[in-house]
Amino acid sequence: xxxxxxxxxxxxxxxxxxxxxxxxxxxxxxxxxxxxxxxxxxxxxxxxxxxxxxxxxxxxxxxxxxxxxxxxxxxxxxxxxxxxxxxxxxxxxxxxxxxxxxxxxxxxxxxxxxxxxxxxxxxxxxxxxxxxxxxxxxxxxxxxxxxxxxxxxxxxxxxxxxxxxxxxxxxxxxxxxxxxxxxxxxxxxxxxxxxxxxxxxxxxxxxxxxxxxxxxxxxxxxxxxxxxxxxxxxxxxxxxxxxxxxxxxxxxxxxxxxxxxxxxxxxxxxxxxxxxxxxxxxxxxxxxxxxxxxxxxxxxxxxxxxxxxxxxxxxxxxxxxxxxxxxxxxxxxxxxxxxxxxxxxxxxxxxxxxxxxxxxxxxxxxxxxxxxxxxxxxxxxxxxxxxxxxxxxxxxxxxxxxxxxxxxxxxxxxxxxxxxxxxxxxxxxxxxxxxxxxxxxxxxxxxxxxxxxxxxxxxxxxxxxxxxxxxxxxxxxxxxxxxxxxxxxxxxxxxxxxxxxxxxxxxxxxxxxxxxxxxxxxxxxxxxxxxxxxxxxxxxxxxxxxxxxxxxxxxxxxxxxxxxxxxxxxxxxxxxxxxxxxxxxxxxxxxxxxxxxxxxxxxxxxxxxxxxxxxxxxxxxxx
Numbered sequence: 001x002x003x004x005x006x007x008x009x010x011x012x013x014x015x016x017x018x019x020x021x022x023x024x025x026x027x028x029x030x031x032x033x034x035x036x037x038x039x040x041x042x043x044x045x046x047x048x049x050x051x052x053x054x055x056x057x058x059x060x061x062x063x064x065x066x067x068x069x070x071x072x073x074x075x076x077x078x079x080x081x082x083x084x085x086x087x088x089x090x091x092x093x094x095x096x097x098x099x100x101x102x103x104x105x106x107x108x109x110x111x112x113x114x115x116x117x118x119x120x121x122x123x124x125x126x127x128x129x130x131x132x133x134x135x136x137x138x139x140x141x142x143x144x145x146x147x148x149x150x151x152x153x154x155x156x157x158x159x160x161x162x163x164x165x166x167x168x169x170x171x172x173x174x175x176x177x178x179x180x181x182x183x184x185x186x187x188x189x190x191x192x193x194x195x196x197x198x199x200x201x202x203x204x205x206x207x208x209x210x211x212x213x214x215x216x217x218x219x220x221x222x223x224x225x226x227x228x229x230x231x232x233x234x235x236x237x238x239x240x241x242x243x244x245x246x247x248x249x250x251x252x253x254x255x256x257x258x259x260x261x262x263x264x265x266x267x268x269x270x271x272x273x274x275x276x277x278x279x280x281x282x283x284x285x286x287x288x289x290x291x292x293x294x295x296x297x298x299x300x301x302x303x304x305x306x307x308x309x310x311x312x313x314x315x316x317x318x319x320x321x322x323x324x325x326x327x328x329x330x331x332x333x334x335x336x337x338x339x340x341x342x343x344x345x346x347x348x349x350x351x352x353x354x355x356x357x358x359x360x361x362x363x364x365x366x367x368x369x370x371x372x373x374x375x376x377x378x379x380x381x382x383x384x385x386x387x388x389x390x391x392x393x394x395x396x397x398x399x400x401x402x403x404x405x406x407x408x409x410x411x412x413x414x415x416x417x418x419x420x421x422x423x424x425x426x427x428x429x430x431x432x433x434x435x436x437x438x439x440x441x442x443x444x445x446x447x448x449x450x451x452x453x454x455x456x457x458x459x460x461x462x463x464x465x466x467x468x469x470x471x472x473x474x475x476x477x478x479x480x481x482x483x484x485x486x487x488x489x490x491x492x493x494x495x496x497x498x499x500x501x502x503x504x505x506x507x508x509x510x511x512x513x514x515x516x517x518x519x520x521x522x523x524x525x526x527x528x529x530x531x532x533x534x535x536x537x538x539x540x541x542x543x544x545x546x547x548x549x550x551x552x553x554x555x556x557x558x559x560x561x562x563x564x565x566x567x568x569x570x571x572x573x574x575x576x577x578x579x580x581x582x583x584x585x586x587x588x589x590x591x592x593x594x595x596x597x598x599x600x601x602x603x604x605x606x607x608x609x610x611x612x613x614x615x616x617x618x619x620x621x622x623x
Contacts, residue, residue: 001375007063008070008382012389015074066379074386081171085133086126086162090172094163098127099174100196101139105344106152106210107241110142117148117241120170120344121158140168143176147192148241151207153199159192169387206340212478214242216485223499224492226283230299231463231495232470235343238283286499291445293506294434294452295459295498301342302397303351305471308464309334310355314362328363332356341474346393353377354401370405374398395440403436404429423457430456435529439522446517448525451505459498466494 081087089095101121110118123135141158143150150156160176176192199207210233217228217237226237233240290296310331317327335355342348357373378398381388388394412428419427430453438448449455470491477484505511515521 001372001379003059004063004066005375005378005382007067008379009389011067011071012074012382012386015071016078016386016390070382070386073383074389077386081137084135084137086123086135086137086139087164087171089126089128090162090164094161095128096160096177097162097174098157098159099135099139099162100124100126100155100157101141102155103150103152104138106207107148107150108235108343109239109241112142114144115142115175116144118142119150119152121156121174124155126162137172138170139172139174140165140170141174141176143192147176150193151199151204153203153207154195155197157194157196169391202340209341209474209478210240210343211242212481213474213484213488214240216473216477216481217488218242219485220488220492221496222278222282223286223496224488225278226286227299227495227499228470228473228488228491231466231491232474233341233343234299234301234345234348236283236287236299237278238280238287240343286502289502289506290498291506292447292449292511293455293502294449295455295502297396297400298459298463298498300345300347300393301351302347303354303401304463305342305467306335306338306351306355308468309338309471310358312468324365325363328359328361331359331362335359346388346391347397349381349388350377350394350397350401353380370401374401374405392440392444396437399436399440400433403432403434407432407435426457426460427453430460438529439525442515442521442525443518446515446521447512448515449506449512451511455501455505458501462494462497466491469494 086097086099089097101123103119103121105120107117107119110116112118119141121139121141123137123139125132125134139162141150141160158174158176160174163173163175165171165173198204213233214229214237217225220228228237229240230236287296287299290299313330313334314327317330322330332355335352339348339352354370354373354377357376358368361368361373381394408428408431411432412424415424415428434452434456442448469487473484473487473491476487516524
């Protein structure tokens with residue numbers, strides 16, 4: 001399934017690259033261009049079938065059909081965006097509108113100057129002047145002050161200025177006009193946000209848990225306030241929004257208060273999740289240190305959370321002798337529940353869907369194959385939401401899993417001869433993930449963290465334990481705030497170590513290497529990785545050929561006997577007395593060559609000086 005997923009991703013990106021610049025002009029004439037895609041696909045299908053061998057024709061037909069389906073889905077999404085009346089109005093210029101929308105994400109701190117918070121929403125209808133039009137567009141809403149008390153899942157009437165986006169995946173922005181919040185379906189006059197319908201029961205409960213954990217985390221030290229929410233829920237402390245006062249009729253915490261460092265706006269709106277004593281400049285510098293040290297991915301929820309929770313649940317159910325079907329059902333419920341508690345992101349979507357595919361395989365009694373699960377996940381996501389093909393978060397998460405699946409085990413086996421067992425797993429996993437994700441990282445930020453591998457190795461022993469303790473705090477903070485604070489404090493001890501590593505390895509002037517930007521930079525990374533790979537393979541073969549031709553004496557191995565060459569390149573076999581084959585690790589051969597070169601260099605440097613003093617024989621132990 002991996003070729004099908006790669007073909008689908010390529011097709012969606014190709015369609016987006018060809019059509020997006022023309023759709024951005026807002027001209028309806030470009031909508032006729034997607035009709036050329038079926039003709040192009042039929043032509044490619046004809047060429048592949050004619051040129052392919054008989055045994056591969058079925059695979060070629062399948063790949064072309066997948067590419068056609070993905071391309072048509074991507075083109076249809078572009079057409080639906082350009083044909084929406086809201087987008088047509090925004091293309092003409094900013095316009096004041098009144099919309100009805102449903103919030104599809106929790107509030108987070110705004111990255112734009114002058115706005116306090118932002119959230120994503122799905123439009124239902126729009127009122128511009130005296131004309132009301134239905135719409136299903138996705139928008140990003142920016143608000144400030146009292147308007148920052150929106151709850152995910154609620155339906156609202158928003159008044160503000162509609163304009164086209166200048167960055168991000170959402171095509172439209174809505175800047176909510178200044179004003180308070182009203183209730184009811186009627187007027188409200190100049191209200192910027194009016195509540196039409198509150199969130200459902202489960203959505204309300206999830207929001208309570210998130211808010212209470214953010215409030216509890218504000219009692220930690222500076223680094224804990226920033227990092228513990230990020231490690232646990234996927235949102236840094238300065239990016240989370242703690243709502244002041246009541247939100248749609250319920251308190252943020254059941255214990256009825258914001259605790260130390262409560263709301264700064266008198267309970268009228270929302271603020272970021274840091275207390276008064278934390279300098280925003282420190283939070284921004286800490287985030288930059290994590291980015292430069294290459295461990296910022298720890299602050300984004302991905303597969304690690306789902307693997308930890310799923311492994312613990314499966315071990316418990318196995319101990320209780322629960323059947324595979326019920327274990328698979330429990331895994332699926334845990335994936336859905338954990339995904340709902342995390343702050344929404346593309347990496348969470350990938351991890352949750354892979355968890356569901358693994359749960360299905362477990363219920364049917366089949367082994368969980370990570371590569372097939374990843375391929376099916378990518379294929380389903382791109383067919384249902386083609387816009388995810390341009391998401392850096394989804395690309396990073398998918399490429400990391402792909403690298404770990406394809407490379408980590410093989411590299412781990414090759415390291416067994418010369419590294420401790422406790423280091424092999426983290427080292428091979430981190431190295432494989434970084435090799436696979438580095439081209440995407442360069443597309444995002446044209447810099448290469450030089451100490452990323454060292455930083456990941458240092459923090460790996462503390463990540464899993466801190467994550468589990470943080471999740472325990474998230475589950476208990478709403479009911480027992482003191483217990484939630486204890487758990488958050490325990491997670492903060494692990495994030496303290498991460499903060500120290502990030503400051504040491506990412507705060508220096510030589511922690512990153514400047515790199516070309518764009519596709520050229522990503523291509524250079526791929527070429528460099530390929531060159532290093534070829535060089536390592538060439539060096540390996542040269543060492544093995546030298547061992548074969550050099551006639552070195554066979555070294556003694558544990559258990560008696562000698563190791564003798566069997567005539568094959570780079571392989572060694574134990575003597576008859578040993579009773580089993582033995583393959584000398586490549587590192588042993590390489591280290592022996594280094595030692596010989598060092599001894600030769602020492603002899604060349606020191607022997608002439610000794611002979612000049614007349615005591616050259618003493619070097620060899622002579623008289």
